[in-house]
Amino acid sequence: MFRFLSTVAFGLFSSLYGFSQLEEPMPKELKEMEVTVARINRYYVDSLHVYISSQDIEALQPDDLGELLKKLPGVNVKSYGGLGGLKTVSIRGLGGQHTNFVMDGFSQTQTQTGQVNLGQIQLDNIESVVVQRGGASELTIPASAQLSGNTIVLESFQAKTPGIPLQQKLYTKFGSFGQVDHHYIGKTGGKKVFGGVFLKYRQAHGRYPFRFMNYQTEISGIRNNNDYTDINGGGNLRYQPNKDHQFNFYFQHMEAQQGVPGAVVLYNDFAEQRLNTTNTQVKADYKGKVRFMSYRFHYAMMADSLFYLDPAYLNNAGELRASYRNKTHDFGVSLGTTIRERLHLNMGVQEVYSKLRSVESLTASPERFHLYSFAKATYSASRWSAVAQLGFQHVKELNKNGEYAPNRTRMNPYAEYRYHFSEKIALIGYYRNSFRMPNFNELYYNNIGNTDLKPEDAHQIALTSSWTIIDYNKIYFGIQAGAYYHQVKNMILTIPTKNLFVWSIQNVGRNEVKGADIIGSFSWNFAKNWSTQLTANYTYQQSLDVSDKNSPSYKHQVAYNPLHVVNADITLNYKRLGVRLSSFHSSERYVLNQNIPSNLIDGFTTCDLSVFNKFQLDSNNSIRLQITIKNITDESYAFVKNYIMPGRHYLFTFIYAFI
């Protein structure tokens, strides 16, 4: 029951145990800690990580990963609104391109823009989402993720061995603004061989009403050209002849068509731009174990295409067409071994080859070979552990049609220390040095791309502690608190250079980030069949522009970085009936780095209410019905100025599960 009640919880898994199907050799002391985790259920807070389970996802019914991640401390989401609309995250003040998303052990690579559109990652199929804040030793975390500034790990339903010969889920959702969403997931087989398929279709006309302050007068309108349709399908196969060998194969294809509503522009609501995208992924890995050595080989091919059409563009052709094809091949190997129980060694190598092509809208034909490698040593004693890691990266660029960026080579250190004062109190500190490469758009986009761009460097120092304060059979209370200091240098910014319509991209920014966050989780079985749970987190984050001492924005809070963010969720359960109230607050923000009142946009608070019931038909069959009222106070708000989010709206969810 407690598992069902969960909301945003803290990391279950330390960096040495967690996601790999094939368990690696690991220090004795930490194995004992794992037992502790099981005993106190899932609210153990000894971790750098922040964890969201599938139960949380079901209760929240977020449209996509971006909407879910905003519930986590230190995560700042920029959403341009609409189903499938662009959403990106910044974790603890680092830009979105410093975050590596790992799905079932494979990095989601997008070299053209450098970041994944979270608006297109749907969550019905996701078992868990973990925001990692320190290192990770699992073989399923590829080298590129080991070396990135931040890592978010997703595990899908298909990737887990079915508990019974046939497991199936069927989702049907209907919501405001014409939202229809159908999703089938099934997998069959046993421990030795199993396979799964999924197929998802969703659409929405997206025409939602909005309110908007024009000076002191509230005006209203309808968001136009905001429709969305996508279809997403795939399958997977696992063959595991014995406990020491495992083969996985995944295939996935997605196609999406959507309108591009753009910003709400005063006195001009014209919008006819269209965007079609596709994404195809073929992935395979082999995990094995020989004596004390665990290893993993992986390969992934990811192909994205994007087609943009502006049918009213004022050029000679009378329209603007732009299409891009981005393809990535990703190879890697990871190794792990334990020496004398206390010393755990990891290493990994990954080569990612990317290329971008465009017939009508890009003169360049860029290609990139990015080599990631790292070696890591973890020493564990009874109460403490220490990690030292050194990363090596080499990037080589090619362009058959013009200039290309110079080769880049970097060494990136990482160090971590954790101490367990007791089973219930732990302290973890780490330093990480990382960088993100300029993406292909920044380097090669016609007229404004700049092949001289340097990588954007980041230094992170963080201290996190956790304390399980109360842990009895019927009551739990734990907190996790952290403080961090980050520096980002050579920030890549797109700036106007001649007038507002002629831009260029340069390494001109430097940010200094100081922050602190705290999470509290409380759960209580206060009567027979009754329970409640409260989770809350607060983030304070000062992100200052320290680029130029002579600039008016020197030491001002960076645009779109709220100083305060608060999340609070409360759930009340009676048997299988539940009610959940989920609230989110962002303080005021500046739309430009200069912190003057005319650049200030209001903070906002939103509340979502869910009522759900699970009907257990028999031991395997269940039906879950849920109604979710999102933004119940009908707040008019925007993450990004003039991209107004929807007011109060509804979602009805039906889930049939045979598991």
Add this chain to the structure above:
Amino acid sequence: MRLFKLICVCTGIILVSCKKDKIEDLPNTPVDFFQNGVLVVNEGLFQQNNSSLSWVDFTTDEVNGEIFEQKANRQLGDTGNDIGRYGSKIYVVVNVSSTIEVLDATSGNPVKQINMLSNGVPKQPRFAEFIDGKVFVSCFDGYVDVIDTTSLEVIQRIPVGANPDGIHLANNRLYVANSGGLSYPDVDSTLSVIDPFSMTEVSRIVVGKNPQRVISDANGNIYVITQTGLNTLNSQLVKVNPQTLEVDAVYNWMVNRMERIGTNLLLYISSSGSSSIQLFDPQSGTIVNPDFIDASLFTTFYGAQYDAARNQIYCFDAMSYVNSGYIRIFSSNGTHIKNIQVGLNPSKLLIYE
């Protein structure tokens, strides 16, 4: 508990170090009528709806940065591009909102908002000129719109070249720079000549790629800035003879901005490593002062206007386009007088005596 004390201390240090000076905005004292000052149009930023008008009162040196909002009880819109006065009215051209805001020239009270749409598609108006009871507005959709100043209706659309940008009145003719910038690299390269009385294009002259701004000297000669790339600094100053309608001279000086100052032209010349604000004598075709105004006083030079009555020059500083801009005021001999902070990306002003 010691552990949490440590975290609390760390957090406290961070919170204390976060404290910074509070930044005050402009006072925005209401103004009944415009006198002894300048009315500045600030472009704002694309898709931010933050274009504005700033009233600068030279009597008090106070600035009202929301004068339009106070008068109209609404915002100006997105990317105000030009402002001009004709008769008793002011016309503000708002590019991305695709509107012309008509205001009373004395009080600033709103008279009418003209929506510049063609079959529902924004025309994207750029600049305006005034003659014969009409406003001529260059629109990026390939036309110059004619607005009757009495009815405040568009009475005619004059087809010109691609993406007309700068428009200038001289010799009872309108000269329109057809930039074609949205078809880059296949840009336009012509200057349309319009008879404002018949409201027809009478000639089209080839002046060089991507013509943008147009001005004239005291003798009626036309000067156009052309540019062969978007992000390269290879722009030229092209002189056109108004009688023969032929190019008289081409100066390869990387001219970025220009403004007539009495009988001379002020040129902002920007190359990759340096920039300068020079004074050009059109009669002799030579630079008479290569450091007329100290360019190092500017973060982002964004244009200039000459006030003949006060004999001073107002130069716009866009401050990297993302910080509040400045009007930097100079005497007619280029001596710096003072700076006045206005809105985001100031680009044009109206002078009130």
